[in-house]
Amino acid sequence: MKLQLRFLPFIFIAILALLFALWAGLLRLGWALPTFDHLATAHGPLMVCGFLGVLIPLERAVAIRQKWMFGVPLIAGAGWVTLFFAPSLGAVLLTLGSLGALAILGVMVEREPQIHTIVMALGALAWLVGNFLWMLGWPIFQVVFWWMAFLVLTIGGERLELSRVLRPTPNAIRLFSLLAAALLAGSILAIFELNLGSRLGGFALLGLALWFLRFDLARRNLRHLNPLTRYIATCLFGGFLWLGISGGLFLYLGALYAGPFYDAALHAVFVGFVIAMIFGHAPIIFPAILGAQVKFYPAFYVHLGLLHLSLALRLVGDLTLQMTLRQWGGLLNEIAILLFLGLTVFSIVKGSQSK
Numbered sequence: 001m002k003l004q005l006r007f008l009p010f011i012f013i014a015i016l017a018l019l020f021a022l023w024a025g026l027l028r029l030g031w032a033l034p035t036f037d038h039l040a041t042a043h044g045p046l047m048v049c050g051f052l053g054v055l056i057p058l059e060r061a062v063a064i065r066q067k068w069m070f071g072v073p074l075i076a077g078a079g080w081v082t083l084f085f086a087p088s089l090g091a092v093l094l095t096l097g098s099l100g101a102l103a104i105l106g107v108m109v110e111r112e113p114q115i116h117t118i119v120m121a122l123g124a125l126a127w128l129v130g131n132f133l134w135m136l137g138w139p140i141f142q143v144v145f146w147w148m149a150f151l152v153l154t155i156g157g158e159r160l161e162l163s164r165v166l167r168p169t170p171n172a173i174r175l176f177s178l179l180a181a182a183l184l185a186g187s188i189l190a191i192f193e194l195n196l197g198s199r200l201g202g203f204a205l206l207g208l209a210l211w212f213l214r215f216d217l218a219r220r221n222l223r224h225l226n227p228l229t230r231y232i233a234t235c236l237f238g239g240f241l242w243l244g245i246s247g248g249l250f251l252y253l254g255a256l257y258a259g260p261f262y263d264a265a266l267h268a269v270f271v272g273f274v275i276a277m278i279f280g281h282a283p284i285i286f287p288a289i290l291g292a293q294v295k296f297y298p299a300f301y302v303h304l305g306l307l308h309l310s311l312a313l314r315l316v317g318d319l320t321l322q323m324t325l326r327q328w329g330g331l332l333n334e335i336a337i338l339l340f341l342g343l344t345v346f347s348i349v350k351g352s353q354s355k
């Protein structure tokens with residue numbers, strides 16, 4: 001299979017945002033590293049809007065192939081770079097990027113008005129609202145539910161699409177829709193009444209996690225004969241468990257503003273769910289973008305296992321206020337992500353060489 005390298009610059013922009021975000025994450029954990037203005041505060045926006053805000057619209061643009069759509073990851077890319085020297089302008093550009101992402105989803109819903117495209121469009125809408133409020137100066141601890149809804153609904157829509165082969169009953173779909181609506185309602189409420197909004201959002205995350213554990217294809221594929229399919233299912237299954245843990249923490253703890261409990265509740269979903277989903281979906285996404293096969297290696301379980309173990313360490317550190325444990329857990333989270341990147345590049349190169 002031949003590699004198509006024309007989309008590589010976009011992937012480079014997304015990965016660069018990820019690397020800056022990882023660096024900023026270590027600073028936020030208290031590791032003494034060199035830094036520059038606005039780096040540490042940009043960690044969350046770099047992860048959500050820089051890294052994923054470039055990668056997700058890129059995947060859609062490659063699938064639909066309308067030229068204007070490629071402008072969306074470019075605007076988001078310009079946005080995260082601008083955050084370092086003109087943060088307000090960076091936020092404006094990122095908000096424009098999310099508006100573009102919603103426009104792409106508009107095209108998808110028009111072409112295929114199904115529950116999964118509608119859920120993904122709601123995810124894009126959540127990203128736009130979150131970015132808009134953040135651009136207006138709302139603190140991140142209040143808009144972060146919108147960013148979570150963006151990622152959870154985007155991934156949720158993808159999972160609904162892929163799980164269609166199981167023919168979920170109308171009741172199951174209704175339940176999913178109610179939980180997605182509760183997540184959006186929690187995000188709205190968090191703007192006016194953070195405590196109640198966090199608890200409602202937490203309830204919705206917990207409910208969605210249970211829904212995925214029960215109805216997603218992953219459960220069935222855990223014992224699949226194909227090792228790649230089995231690996232993907234393992235990534236997803238672990239991610240669903242972390243989603244539930246995050247939901248349980250928000251439901252129990254209510255309003256969080258900063259500090260170790262905030263870190264635990266946020267990263268159970270952002271690292272445990274979102275990054276595990278990326279580990280699992282990479283063998284599907286990269287072939288779509290780069291026209292390259294991802295060859296499966298059992299070593300994929302090393303970065304997956306390290307991600308889960310180190311996140312568990314980090315959460316134990318957070319919840320028992322042991323800062324050294326939290327610091328090492330966070331560092332090992334990052335090593336797991338870097339191992340994943342290295343092995344994925346290796347596997348793409350190998351896959352492109354095989355006939």
Ligand code: HEM
Nearest residue numbers: 025026028029044047140141258259260263270330333334
């Ligand atoms: C993988 C390693 C990561 C590390 C070491 C890390 C570290 C941190 C730390 C220490 C905080 C501050 C928590 C506090 O107030 O004590 C934070 C906040 C945050 N992180 Fe991460 N993080 C990581 C991954 C991610 C990912 C993957 C995402 C999103 C997809 C993310 C999104 C956020 C957001 C939105 C905030 C809130 C920012 C704010 O309130 O200013 N992080 N992170």
